[in-house]
Amino acid sequence: MQPHISMLALLLLCSVARGQASSAYADSVRQAYHIPELAYAVVSADAVLECQVLGIQRQHSDLRAKPTDRFHLGSNTKAITALVAAQLVEQGKLTWTTPFLSLFPELKAASRRCYWRITLQDLLTFRGKLPAYTYSFAQPTQARIIGDNATQRWRLAQYFLAQPPQSPRDGLTPSNADYILAGLMLEKATGKTYKALVTDWGTAHGIAFGFDYPNLTDVQQPWGHSPAGIPLPPADNYKLNWLLSAGNLNVTLPDYVKFVQLQLRGLKGQTAELPQPVCEQLLFGWPTFAFGWFNKTDQETQHHVAYNEGNAGAFLTQVQLIREADRAYILFTNSAAPETAAGLAVLQAHLQAKYGR
Structure with missing residues (x-):
């Protein structure tokens, strides 16, 4: 099994924000496209080729970016949920x-x-046929989904199971409701909360996941x-609480590098942890969308890409893992x-031209 890269080593890699590798180019992209903070990494199974955190934490401020900054993952949460399920x-x-x-008769x-x-x-x-749902949908209303956070998610299940199914597109029925x-x-199978399950898995792998x-x-x-x-001040978002296991984790770039390298080592058969x-099943086991990952074949290289x-x-x-190239590209903003x-x-095109796809 390959040794884990220490957090200190990753922080040192991510602390060099100027004058190394592609960081000057990345910062010019950040400024040209008015991105306050940009963090990115290029990794292989056993090496961090680049890891940079650039810009400012908040528009119209002088709060400089730092390697310990946390980024909301949105739907990249799904791969973590799927990995916990696999365990x-x-x-x-x-x-x-x-x-x-x-489990819920x-x-x-x-x-x-x-x-x-449905299993x-x-x-x-994304084959559950449940109706499409994301944080921007008006229904169901907050008034309809009452109780503590756990009860609200149970009531959401009750609501979605009573709705008409989606019609498949390319064999999929994508929905955060799934x-x-x-x-x-x-939660039901373990008697633990989703937050506890993710926290425990992260702790076991040296990764500190956060929520919201x-x-x-x-x-x-x-x-x-x-x-x-516009900078968004702190606010509790009930819909993100509903979408906890679909898209409400946050993490630092160095910690997410560890998560991605675990997948790359798994694809190479280098770790008993995965x-x-x-690993093949999770990333590529089903066409178009497997377990938390979309997948495709690059028509030029014929490489398999999970993203x-x-x-x-x-x-x-945005995240891409390329099996045959042993490369992953992580872009956070x-x-x-x-x-x-x-x-x-x-930026993605620039990095892939340099490191391969």
Whole structure:
């Protein structure tokens, strides 16, 4: 098994924000596309090729970026949820084919028949047929989904199971509702909260995951920015609480590097922590979208690429893992403006031209 890169070593790598490798180019992209803070890394299974944190934590401030800054992951949370699920499957606490309603039989009578047999695997691979849902949807209303956070997510499951199903597109029915239900399954099977499960898994791997927008618990952390570029002050967002297991984790870039390198080592069969068959299943086991990861074949290189993007309206994060190239590209920002994505596309192209795809 490859040794873990220490947090101190990663912090030192990420602390060199100028004059090394592509950082000057990345900072010019950041400024040209009006991105307050930009963090990025290029890694292989056993090396950190670049790791930079640039810019400012908050627009119209002099709060400089630092390696310990945390970024909201949005939908990149899904791969972490799926990995925790895989661990529970390995431990025999669940199976991929466990039906949701076998754990929550009290919801069956009010559920549509098309949902009676949806399984953990269906939910984690966007094949649950549940209606589309994300934080911008008006329904259901907060007044309808009452109780503490755990009860609210149970009531969300009740609500979604009573709605008409989605029609598949390319075999998928993408919905954050799938991951809400999957998170409930992990909690029911273990008797632990989702937050405890993720925290425990992270601690075991030297990764400190957080929840919600980073500035909610520490105003000295980066603030997210609206699509109009406005800094968003700390605020508890009930919809993000609903979407906890679908898109509400935060993490530092050095810690996320550890998470990504675990996947790369798993793909190469280098670690017992994530056996190669399990890793292959999670990233590439189903066409188009496996367990928390979209996947595709690069038509020029024929390399297999697992990827996802997170955007809950304040941060934009993009991740790509390329199996045959043994490369991963991680791009984090605290901005959700349309031009942010354009800037990341420019930086991604530059980095892949340098390090391969």
